Amino acid sequence: MQLPQTTSHVQHRIIDWFSTNARDLPWRSADRTPWGVLVSEVMLQQTPVVRVLPVWQEWLRRWPRPSDLAAEPSGEAVRAWGRLGYPRRALRLHAAATRISSEFDDAVPATVAELKSLPGIGDYTAAAVAAFAFGVRSTVVDTNVRRVEARLFSGTALPAPSLNAAEMQLAEALLPLDRETSVSWNAASMELGALLCTARSPKCAACPVRTDCAWLAAGEPEPTYQPKGQPWAGTDRQLRGAVMAVLRQAEHPVPRSLFFTPAVGLDGPAEDGDPPLQRLHALASDSTRLERILADLVHDGLAESSAAGLKLPG
DNA sequence: AATGCGTGGTT
């Protein structure tokens, strides 16, 4: 698909819609810092805004600069990560903060290439930080942008299972040449996908470009492929999560015997309200498997093993 | 490039 790199009326309408409908998020405020933007982008990787908000506030209050985080053990980052999920992100953010403070004089770098060199920062996050923290013209393509562009221009219900070259070329062709307009387009197309052009039950009646949408014009055809599910019950991820919940809560090393010897009378199916150790015991019937999970967590740097037991890395 | 990695709200 060949498109001019001038900003079309469709794009202007989305940008106009954004100017009056953008959420008032703290990492968008006038007094935002590049570090705050970077932390928000990493936290938002696969985690909804509402869960990120309180944790982001606490992180920025506690660690206003990269060097503040770098001065603490990585385990503190993991503990303060709370239940955002994928705790390796906390580890990588800590490692990124360490490199920013030592190699970049405590200032988040402004180029996509330098940002991508940091741990946990990939194509999307590097482009997003460059655009939203520094006003750089960069092609920001996240799951929201992909879905908006799939519906609006390709006429399909959902984008391909993974980002491909054609999609990237389309996104680059759509990026306004004007620097400030490109930043607005990036933020606006993401927000449209997050608020209206959602994966399930999109709010087309409120969409500023409903009359231009190829997917609506085609009669809202169904997705042509089956999204692959994310198995959970019985997976290593579930057990790893249960172990990490125990470690986050513990103030001292947890003796290995506590992992492998359930307290009597606490057996039964896992429930949401159970204390972390009880939940773990309900899941970990196979001690060989649990042994491997613990070793993996130590290997991944999410846990530290000593004679006293297991704890978050100090 | 297909897979593994947390968590909890929504449908």
Place this chain on the structure above:
DNA sequence: TAACCAAGCAT
């Protein structure tokens, strides 16, 4: 209610 899904990254 089980399945889907959320501002991805690294290997």
